[in-house]
Structure formats: structure tokens, C-alpha cells
Amino acid sequence: MKLPAESDFTSRLRSAAVTARVGLWLGMCFLICFVTGLISHYAQNADHPLPFPASPVWGYRVTQGLHVSTGSAAVPLLLVKLWTVYPRLFRRPERRLRPLLLDALERGSILVLVAAAVFQLATGLANAAQWYPWTFSFRSAHYAVSWLAVGALLVHVAVKLPVIRDVLGVDVEATDHDRPSATEPGALTRRGLLRATWVGSIGAVVVTAGSTVPLLRRVSVLGVRSGSGPGGVPINKSAAAARVVAAATHPDYRLVLVNGRRTKAITRADLLTLPQHVEELPIACVEGWSASGRWGGVRVRDLLDLVGVPAGTDVLVTSLQGTGPYRTTVLHGNFADDPRTLLALSLDGEPLSLDHGFPARVVAPDRPGVLQTKWVSRIEVRT
């Protein structure tokens, strides 16, 4: 079998006029993914040189929902865009040295861009479905490759800017930048192909976004969550998976508050005698699903006052979980002091279920779900 030549591809749909139009939307999706991804990454960092805002309560829910939705929308866009430029993979190498080197550089940048783009969408989609068929750390690899993708994207735009400007300035059927062999009509018109791409892209969002947009729940047949669960909130990690069932239900359970030498151990029954508050707060997961719940419990600030923790202090929250990257999390001063931040004991009027973090869990506004620590055993001043 011999490799095809660029001239073997004759469809006039494989045109820069189509590529640039699809690429424009694809670029915007990647940019939204990048920015919302940076927000999510920063929110999960233990150190916040600039405080992450606790308001609006739905902030993270929206940015992370956008992150996963624009990623889904990018799948059809990327596939169609790559389809339109596929013949360029088989272009003849240049003969002279300077063009040869420039061509090799461009091919290299495209290789990085395609590898990074496919990697981000594939790992992101798998992660949303909690499927981890790899051995690298998802968070650090997805973060590193996002810089690769955006960097290679900017280089690509820099290289192609004159062509992009030309073809976007004229009608989509214009042939100025077409390859000489791309003359045969395709099954669709170029407008038809673009419309099908937009339908695919919007469709990709509609069939998945119900995991975070309640209105779409019924139509999102491919959503990773239907939104149901104890108290109307789905669960990410069960008590059984975290191996906390015995410790969480043990009569000796105490919540331990620590401020240097001052400590206080409180039973769940005593927690229930402290002033109770109810807050409507979402659990918004990095995987893109979210659901709002009516949480009841004690203000974290009230608990910190019991051991004299001054305002603005970062505290460390420890879970009964023996292992796992989120066994301990940092609750930053601005969140700890927020009156909406609760050590929740109930959800939707019912005692917290084991899977939702019984005996007690942290729920704070505008925060990634992984930081809403469940099965809390200890809250201490971070040293």
C-alpha cells in the first residue's frame, strides 16, 4: 500500500474556508476550557496568594460546568477541523533548506497541537465518567498539557493568521486558498457541512450537560449523572470506597478542634446542640456535574470560636479516610469565616447519609466538590 498524495484528496469541502470557520469556534472552546481549567486548578491549590472568592456560591458550579461542556462541544469541532486539513499531512517535503526547516517546524507545532488537543478531550471525557485507564496523575497531566495545547494553538494562529484573515473576510464558497486538486463537489455544500458541525457541537452539549444543568436532565441521555441521590445530591466517593464505615459509625466518634495547645473534642450529639443553620449550597465536582442541596449544620466559624481561632486563619480539615489525596484539605480563612460555610450534619432535613459524609462534612460556597471534605474528624489551625 502506498501513501496517498495531497492531490489524491479532491473534495472541495476540505478547504481553508471551512477550516478557519470551524477553527474559530474550536479556538474559543479551547480558550474557555483553558481559563476555566486554570480557575479550577487554582481553587484546588493548598496555597492561595490571592484569596479564591467565596461568592457567588454558584461561581465554581458555572465555571466547571462550562469547562466540561465546552470540552464536549469541542469534540465535533476538532474532528471536522482535522478532517478538512487531513490532506496536508501528505504534502511533499520542500526541496530547499530554508523552506524545509520552516515546514518541519510547522509540522512539529501541529503535531504538538493535535496530540495535546486529542489528549485533553480524551482524558477529560474519561475523567468525567470516572474512568482512569492510565497511570499518570490526571490533574497534573491535564494541567500540563493544557499549557502545551494553548501554546501550540497560539503558534498555529500566528503561522496561519494571513490565511485566516483572508478566508474569513470572504464567502465560505470562495476558492482562493483551496488546494489545486480540491475541486470536486462533496455530498454537502460547505454551508451544509458547517451547519452539521454546529448541530453536532450543540448536540454534544445538550446530551451531556444535564449532569449540571437541571433543565436538561431529561434530555441529557449521555450525562454521567441523572442528578438523583440521597437528599437529591449524587455521590462521588462512597463511604465503602473510602473505607470509613466502621470509623464513621463508631460510638467513640469525636470531632476534634485544635488551635495550638487548645483542643476540644465534641460528639455528634453535642454538635447538634450548637446553633444550627441551613444553607442552600451546590456540590460542584471537578468532573463537571453539580447539584444543589439544603444543608443543615453548625457554622465552621462558630466551631473555630470554641477554641479561640482568630478571624482570617487558614485551617486544615482532616477526614476519617485513611488514604487519598483529599484526606486533608485546606479551608482558607475567607471560607472558614464565611457565615455560609457549614460543618453539615443534615441534608434536605434528613441526617447526613454515610455516603454524604456522616457524621459531619464541610460544605462551603463556590468551591470544588473534592474540597468539601466528608467524614470530618479534625479541624485544626494550619501551621
Place this chain on the structure above:
Amino acid sequence: MSTTRWCLGLLGTALAFYGGWLLLTRGHDLGNALVWLAAGVVLHDGVLALVTVAVGLAASRLLPGPARAPVAAGLVVLGSVTLLAIPVLGRFGARADNPTLLDRDYVAGYLGLVALTAAVVGLATLVGSRRRRR
């Protein structure tokens, strides 16, 4: 080259190198990440693109004229949604201890999408061929 392009290109190069450095130093299992990066390119350029060409050729030979455009549009939509559906159709992340995860009948949902696409494609073909006859 204009200043804008130089600036974009240099900024992009810097960001990409930063990403590469992060990958080298914080990726934990760099070998596996590189395999995944390469696999995406190979699977697209070497498999998916060829399948698309083959499907396109077959469709253009087998399908009657009025059906071609609707079927092509339908395949663009359904093809990408199919790739998107792989993780949930396979239920690879499902866990016995967590019934709230992957808690839909994804096969039924997917077949519903196939049926919906087929219906729209069929309708568009019918309307298209009637218009031609006039």
C-alpha cells in the same frame, strides 16, 4: 511577518515550553502520558481518518443522490456523538458501591439518538427528493 504574529508566536512557544516543563517535572508517570499523547495522533491520523474516508467512499457509491447530503450531515453529528459516548456506553468507571454514578440506561439513550438522527435524515431525504421532482 507582522509584530502581532511574532508576539503571538513567541508567547505560544513560551506557554508550550512551560507546559512541556510541567509535564516533565510533575506528570508522575511521564512514559504513560507520552504514550497517551502519541496514541491520540496515531488513532486519529492512522485509524479514524481512514475509517472516515472509507465510509465516505462507500456512502457515495451506495446511496441514491437525494440521500447523500442528509446522510453525510447525519454521520457528522452521530459520528462525533458516538466518540463522545464511549466512556458512558462502556460504563468503565461504574462502581458497585455508588449507584448515583453512570446511573442512566446509556445504550437506550444512545439508540434513541441514533433513531432520532435516522428519522431526521429520512425526512430530509424525502423532502429533498420531492423538491427535485417538482
